Amino acid sequence: MRRTIRLYRRLLGAQVRATLEYEADFWIMSLSAVLVQGIGVVFLWAIFESIPEINGWRFWEVVLIYAFVVISEGLSTLFTQGAWTLAVTVNFGQLDALLMRPFPPLLQVLSSEVGFNGLGNLVLGIGLVAAAVRHVDFTWSPGRIALGVILVIAAAGVKIGLNLLTNCAAFWLRSPYSMFAFSMHTFGELARFPITIYGLGVRIAITAVLPYAFMSYFPAAAVLSDGTARLLGLLTPLVAIYCLWLGATAFRLGLSRYESSGH
Amino acid sequence: MPTHRPEPRRRSDVDFSASVVGLASAKVHDGSVTLIQAIGLRKVFRKPDKAPGIRGSLRHLVQRRYSEHVAVDSIDLSIAEGEAVAYVGPNGAGKSTTVKMLSGILVPTAGQVHVDGLVPHRARVENARRVGVVFGQRTQLWWDLPVRESLELLRDMHGIDRSRYQERLERFDSVLGLGDLLPVTARKLSLGQRMRADLAAALLHEPRVVYLDEPTIGLDISVKDRVRSFVRQLVSEGTTVMLTTHDLSDIEEICQRIIIIDEGRLVYDGNLQAVKDTHVRERTMSFELEDSLLGADQIAARLPGARVHLESNGRELAVTFDRMTLGARQVLSAVLAEVEIVDMHIDEPAIESVVRKVYAGQLQAEHGGATNSEPMR
DSSP, X not given: OHHHHHHHHHHHHHHHHHHTTSHHXXXXXXXXXXXXXXXXXXXXXXXXXXXXXXXXXXXXXXHHHHHHHHHHHHHXXXXXXXXXXXXXXXXXXXXXXXXXXXXXXXXXXXXXXXXTHHHHHHHHHHHHHHHHHHHSOOOOOHHHHHHHHHHHHHHHHHHHHHHHHHHTTHHHHOOSSOHHHHHHHHHHGGGGSOGGGSOHHHHHIIXXXXXXXXXXXXXXXXXXXXSHHHHHHHTHHHHHHHHHHHHHHHHHHHHHHOOOSOO | OXXXXXXXXXXXXXXXXXXXXXXXXXBOTTSOBEEEEEEEEEEEEEEEOOOSHXXXXXXXXXXXXXXXXXXXXXXXXXXETTOEEEEEOSTTSSHHHHHHHHTTSSOOSEEEEEETTBOTTTSHXXXXXXXXXXXXXXXXXXXXXXXXXXXXXXXXXXXXXXXXXXXXXXXXXXXXOOGGGTTSBGGGOOHHHHHHHHHHHHHTTOOSEEEEESTTTTOOHHHHHHHHHHHHHHHXXXXXXXXEOSOHHHHHHHOSEEEEEETXXXXXXXXXXXXXXXXXXXXXXXXXXXXXXXXXXXXXXXXXXXXXXXXXXXXXXXXXXXXXXXXXXXHHXXXXXXXXXXEEXXXXXXXXXXXXXXXXXXXXXXXXXXXXXXXXX
C-alpha cells in the first residue's frame, strides 16, 4: 500500500515536470479554471438578485453547494485527470506500454496527467467556503468542520469513480474522443444546484443512476441542514466507494476487450 | 452440501494449471525448462463491414454488420529457457498479435498461454517484472520526460536498488551509448536514439524473457549492428529472446530457431540450420575464368547432378549444386581440371530464400508434416 502511494506520487510528480515543459499551459489552465468556475458564481449571484431563495435555499447556501463541486472537482482534476486520456490511449494503442510495467494499469492511467486547472479550482473553492461561512446562519463546531472535510474528500471519490466509469466507455466505443464521458460530465453539472428544483426523473438520474448529486448537493446538505438530504449526504463515503468500484470494474472489463493497434 | 461440486475457476494471479502444464512439458530434449508455452492460441478481431465512402459508413449506422478476422489461428508454441527464436512471416501474418498475447497485452480469444508459470494477461503486474518488450514502432518511454527520468521511474516501479541501477546504466552506456541520451526528452530523440533508449528501458530490470518486435526497423546500419550485438550478448547470458523481424540479418545473427507463420497459422518451426539444410540445399559457385571458354560440357560431365551455366562472354561460369551430394572441393577441382580461374566465390544459402519459399506457399506443400505439429528441434 505504501509502495503504491509512493509510486503514484512519483508518477504524478513526473507528470508535473512533463507539464511544466509547457509553462504557458500551466498558467493558462490555472487561470482559466478560476475564470470558468468564477463565472458560475457570478451567474448564481445574478439569479439571486431577482429571487431571494430557491426551494428554501439562500444564495450563500447555494454557494456552499457550489464550493463542494468546485473543490471535489479540483481534487479529481489535480490527482486523477489521467482518466480523461483513456480514449486517446486506447485508440492509439498506447496502453501497451502501461501494461508492460509492474504497476497496476488503472493507477498508471489515472496518474498519467496532472490537471493544473485543479489548482485554480481549489483556490476558488476554498475562497468561496471562506466567504460563505460568514454569511450562512449556522453554528460551526469542530465536528461539523471535520464532517465537511471528510465529505469533500468522499465527494471527490464520487467524481473520480464516475469520471473513470464514463471514460471507460472508450474500451467499447474505441473513438479517440471522450465525448460520452464529457456529456455525462456536463449532465452532472446539474448537481451544482439544489436538486429539489428538478423533476423526479432528473433527481433519480443524478441520485441513483450516475450519482453526481453526491459530489455536491447531498454532502453540502449533510453539513448544512437536517432531514432526508442530510441522511443521504452522510452516505457519501459509501457512495464514493461504490462509484470507485464501478469505475475499477469497468476498467477491468474494458482491459479484456483492449485490442491495441496495428495487428 | 454436495461433495462433487465442480471446482470454481481460480481467479488468483498465479494460475496453478500452469504448473501442471509446465511439469508435463518442462523437460525438453536437452533438459532445459520450457519458459513460454502456448497451446491452441487464437485471436479473433471483429471488424465492421462497411461499404466504401460516406454512404457506406452511414448505412453501417443502421445496418450493423461485422465480420470476424482471425489474426492468430490455433498456434502452439514451446520455447525453452535461453532460446533465441525468430518469429517471422509476411506483414499481417499475426506476428505482433502473437507477441501481444504472449506479453499479456491482449487477451486470447481461445487457447492457453503460460510464460514462466504465469498467465500473462491475468497476472499482468507480476508478468511485467519478469518480461521485457520492445516495440520497434512505438516508444514505451514517457514522451515529455528526459530519458533519465523515464528510467528512474521504471527503477522505482521495479524496485531496483541504486547500485544495481548504476551498473545497468554503465552497461547500457558501454553497449548502446546511452550516456548521451539520458538528458534528452523522449520526443526529441531520433529513431535510432529512441530505439537504444527503449532497449534500455525494457531491459533495465534484467527480464528472463525478452520480446523484440521489429527492433531494427528503420535503423541505419551502425545502430542495427549495435542493437544486434547487444541482443546477442543477452542471449549468451541466458536470456530467452523472441524476435519478430523482417530483417533476415537479424535472424541469422541472433537466432538458432525459426518459427514461420502465415495468415495466423504456424507454417514452420525448427532449427535455423536445419531449415537451411532442408530447404536451401542449393549452393552456387561462381568463377571468373582466365580465358574465355566455348562450352562447359566437359565440366558438366565431371559434375553429375550439378547445373553448369556459362555466360555468353565465355569468361563467367556458375555451378549450382546440391551441397548434400557434392562438396565445394569437388566442384573446384572439376573446374580446375578444365580451365584456369582468376577469381571465385560461393553464395551461401540465406534464410531469405527459405522465407521467400514460405511466402510463395511452397514450403507448406513440401513440408506439410511440420505444420502445427510438435516443434522440430
